[in-house]
Amino acid sequence: MSQSADFSGQVRERGFPGLYDLAKIWNPSWFQGNRKRKNHFEGWYIKLVSSGGNHIWSFIPGVSLNNEDDHAFIQVINGKTGETWYFRFPVESFVFSRNDFHARIGDNEVSRSHIRLNLQSPEGHFHGEVFFTGQTPLKATLLRPGIMGWYRYAPFMECYHGVVSMDHHLHGQMQLNGQKVDFGNGKGYIEKDWGTSMPAAWIWMQSNHFGAANTSFMLSVANVPWMGKSFPGFLGFFLHKGKRHLFATYNGAKISRLENKGNLLYLTVKKNDLRIDIRGEQGATPPGKKENPGALKAPQQGQMNRVIHENLSANLHIAVKNKNGNLLFEGTGRHAGLEMIGDMASLRS
Secondary structure, eight states, X not given: OOTTOOOOEETTSOOOOHHHHHHHHHOTTSOOOOTTOOSEEEEEEEEEEOTTSSOEEEEXXXXXXXXXXXXXXXXXXXXXXXXEEEEEEOGGGEEEOSSSSEEEETTEEEESSEEEEEEEOSSOEEEEEEEEESOOOOOOOSSOSSTTGGGGGOTTOSEEEEEEEEEEEEEXXXXXXXXXXXOTTEEEEEEEEEESOOOSSEEEEXXXXXXXXXXXXXXXXXXXXXXTEEEEEEEEEEEETTEEEEEEGGGTOEEEEEEXXXXXXXXXXXXXXXXXXXXXXXXXXXXXXXXXXXXXXXXXXXXEEEEEEEEEEEEEEEEEEEXXXXXXXXXXXXXXXXXXXXXXXXXOO
């Protein structure tokens, strides 16, 4: 941990000063909660893919603050098999830095530069440390303090979303349920969610394995409650050759097609002179399993009592064109995350 980090934060400590709350808006990777806020969840999504893609794992450390079942947690998903694990901890075991993305849950630690695990139960054993280098963050501006744009300033959103690193390199090893995995020369991705509940319905897709260096894509479409009603909103990015293309409801982008046919999902996003055609395909089911998507716990009013399914072996084919129809990029993102949750019809404009 860097010497400049103040690692005294606990969810039960005294209220934070106003300047700290303002600083958190500009740094969505930091812990956004406080001791006074109930019905609050927060979790970081840390994806690790080994060189060659033989191992795909995601780890979700977080905290659930509510009146009935306060606790910290670390969720684990094996993207190849769909197996999942949920490790519970006392809420007091969750501590965090007050000036950086850095948190501990018991003897486990996560930051913008590494993840260290020491998880052990009869169901699963996970030990080791993996380091992140060459991170590609999303730069903040006054009108866009994060991927949510000006919606980040709204104090009553059901769920907030942050992108920590669109693409980075991995180094290190882990023992994952008895199997030694070397993540050297692998690739990683980090984002996070926080608020009271996940949306009633959403689509989420992500890959940074397109065969081209520093290329990454993410799209999230959700049913967004707003002033007693709801609307289908979306946000996302396409990173390629160092250029970040952002498309979202708040910057005038539109989804002109959203259609799902079995395991296939088709979307078209248009923004100014850019068009992105997307075809998502869920991964094949491994032999002996009824389904590949892993079952994860998701929050409702801060409580982790909802079950959703995520596929980490999907493929995302994208074609990016300019206003004249000229092809700027085309490729298939492998080892992709894909979630299709709830009523898809409610996500169509």
